[in-house]
Amino acid sequence: MVATSTLIGVTVDGLAYGVVLALLGVSITLVFGLGEVLNLAIGIFAVLTVLAARTAINSGLGLALGLVTALLFIGLVGLVVDRTLLEIVYQSTGEDRILLGIFITLGLDVLLEGTLTNFFPSQYDLPIDISSIQIGEIILTGSSIAIILIGGFILAILLIFLRRTFLGKATRTIFQDERGAQLVGVNIRRIRSLIFVLSTVVAGSAGLIWASGTTVSVGTGFEFTSFALIVSIVGGVRSIGGAVVAGLLLGTVNQFANFFVGSYVATIILFVTAIVALLAKPEVLA
């Protein structure tokens, strides 16, 4: 039998991973809900943020300033992508737009991945040292606690933004009824831009908190994307709350599966969960 203290440790690590997945899943969900663009580049955005932060910190900018610079940078990247590539995608409609969205963000992912590998060929993390915390018998990974706290805080702010502010309400209106939103005077294109930039910053922060505890490589990018897709699907692609719950759940399941049956079976379990969720309730995506 595994000691309870170990199980608690695994749960905490799982929740930490879950928070990261939730942030990534929400990023996909926001953009897809608003404009039917499935952003397959979301994972590489997260990795790019980590690499930017490291470069900034290494050039002597200091930790806090480095992290802020990286987030500003990824927001700027998001803005440029929105103004150029997505501008073209939004000009088409219906199925054409969905296809174009898939291919252009996939192309962007491949382009960024192929470019970044040349400059960042190995594993990178952030120079943050959080010692583990011991409560009685239980030893908790310090970075996991930090991820849960900071990631949870970001998620909470995001949810409050969507529920309470005018912009958030306008966003949710478009989610529910694009035409209706247009009729009551919501500027859909501007909100799409704003939310896209927001989603890149959210994904970027997910990357940053994750890299406080582990290393990431350029290859992690598509892994992030695929997990974010799963979270988004299991949560029901148009539901922000669903993505949060799905992220936490899948993160924990993944960590337990990792602990008990090994990482390869764990990954298969994640994807099979996604497939089952797809088959069980595709109507939420239609």
Add this chain to the structure above:
Amino acid sequence: MSMLDNDHKGIWIAFVVLALAPIPVLGSSYYEGILARILLISVLAVALNIVFGQTDQLFLFSGGLAGFGAYGTALLADWLSLSAWITLPLAAILAGGIGLLVSWISAKRNFTVVLIAILTLSLQFVLTEIYVGARDITGGSTGFSYDVLSLESITAVTGLGNKVVVYYLVLILLLVSLLLYVRLINSKYGVAFAALREDELAAESIGIDVDRYKMVAGFLSAFLIGFTGPLIVKEAGYILPSAFSFFAIDVVILIVLIVGGLRTTLGPVFGAVIVVAIEQVLASYASNWRTALFGALLILLFIYFQNGVVVWFRQGLADLDIIDR
């Protein structure tokens, strides 16, 4: 439809050119490998042209299916103590079955293209994960030497090298798949495909069994891909999971298909020649930038060049009054 209309003429010309292509480079396994890659990618792109081009079902697990065929052929031969030449079509039929199942589920549940894409992408990850993880039977990420599908009887008689023999086998496969493609789109299937692409509901209302046509397309494509997989690794001589990754197969054949031209008969072949040529140019002095360039290509193609070179070339000829419009 005669065997000598424009489509068929094109296929036979391509066949003759490709049949002669290895002769100047005979004996150089480097050039033979490049030529074989063109053919292998062409067949995969023809398969994608059927399921995605004709029926709008975006299959993003070609890599997984090709791997299924390759591992399946070797493993079934081992388990059933049969010749791999018998288990190859078996594995391909099983791969076809997976394609059929995906199409059936997608049709029954009214999946949109984005859902089919996500479903098949998830399957791709599951399959790759199995190829890497099930070390006991797949050899994991170190793979194993692909000795099955022995060609000794042919190489001994003809005196040709292994790679050349594989090349001509794949050429026959390509010829068959191109002829099949033309036959398909010139039959009632082609009409049904066009109708269901245009408007599924309308197609259904005039009595076209949309689900069945999608399933046929799904089966045929997955079967062809499953059939090609073993030949990919036979050509390489070694089986590795990385040969069947999403980026190694799916991204490449998507580019090939779009460069060549979606729904054109010879588009996959032209596309494959162009893409492999680009790879070779890059390989000599910028091999590190291959992936990045492919990404940029994917974006640019989809924005500016959705009809592909075949259509573009034909239009150019028509503008010069060389051929009829």
